[in-house]
Amino acid sequence: DQQVKQNSPSLSVQEGRISILNCDYTNSMFDYFLWYKKYPAEGPTFLISISSIKDKNEDGRFTVFLNKSAKHLSLHIVPSQPGDSAVYFCAARVSGSARQLTFGSGTQLTVLP
């Protein structure tokens, strides 16, 4: 039973355009959501997060949107750069769960020059 789903295994975007990565979840107890970026042969690197009390969080070119009623979050990257090409994982956490994260299966983003 996948509680966090990333339904698109891959996404290709032209350099300079917007990349939108999507994530759906089923557990209404999740209250903290994160995005990680992973390059080949490296561990996941934290990118941006959002608490369930917010619906948007922005950090430079990266913005995460949370729609609690739809149990959906998305990561927007504007403008996309070739160095953004990586696997992006969304993750979610239930409050008081020793910060255990449930991960999606990832989306491979390719930014074409």
Added chain:
Amino acid sequence: DAMVIQNPRYQVTQFGKPVTLSCSQTLNHNVMYWYQQKSSQAPKLLFHYYDKDFNNEADTPDNFQSRRPNTSFCFLDIRSPGLGDAAMYLCATAGALGNQPQHFGDGTRLSIL
């Protein structure tokens, strides 16, 4: 730089031969995690330590054990590796307070001959 370091980066062992993977951290974080990640799948939590308190996930096989001799180090022991245990093993740490992301090492790629 404060970080999470995993050794070795690549490990090859024989079917049934015990193997130990190592993780160290300089972040002084209370919580340390071990994840297993197979190709194109989400990282799967095996267990975590909150300080010295060990927390096993319900579906983690008995073949997998862990030790945390001090704050800085955590080990993953696979007592009798099977072919299905070939995977990337990721160590992560997190602080105990507030909404903090997990910080990952670069992983150990385990191969079983």
